[in-house]
Amino acid sequence: MRIFILTGILTLASLSAPASAMPEAEARNHCHGQISMVEQALSYAQSGVSLSVAYGLAGTAQAIDQNLYQFTLDAIRLAYQSPSAARQQIAYGTMVRACVKRVAS
Numbered sequence: 001m002r003i004f005i006l007t008g009i010l011t012l013a014s015l016s017a018p019a020s021a022m023p024e025a026e027a028r029n030h031c032h033g034q035i036s037m038v039e040q041a042l043s044y045a046q047s048g049v050s051l052s053v054a055y056g057l058a059g060t061a062q063a064i065d066q067n068l069y070q071f072t073l074d075a076i077r078l079a080y081q082s083p084s085a086a087r088q089q090i091a092y093g094t095m096v097r098a099c100v101k102r103v104a105s
Contacts, residue, residue, distance in 0.1 A: 023104065025105035026104075031095075033070050034068065034071070035096065037058060038086060041054040041080065042087065043058055045079055045083060055073060058072040058076060067102050067104070069088075
């Protein structure tokens with residue numbers, strides 16, 4: 001189960017067909033920016049804030065790129081479903097790499 005949760009966001013990244021690919025360097029910058037949204041979602045989850053409110057954190061990503069927006073929603077969902085997995089993915093850089101793969105591909 002733990003392996004599935006850790007790889008779940010990576011699987012979601014590889015399954016989504018991008019609407020339009022963004023240059024990798026630009027995608028990396030935007031993805032790094034979204035990590036703070038996921039960290040805020042982790043804080044919200046710990047404080048008992050509803051997931052629907054946390055989804056509002058992804059709003060800025062929607063204005064940038066639809067794939068970035070969808071990735072951010074998935075990452076926020078992971079933060080609520082498995083906070084330890086989300087923290088690990090942030091700490092090891094896995095989340096940013098998966099985001100770049102999804103947004104720049």
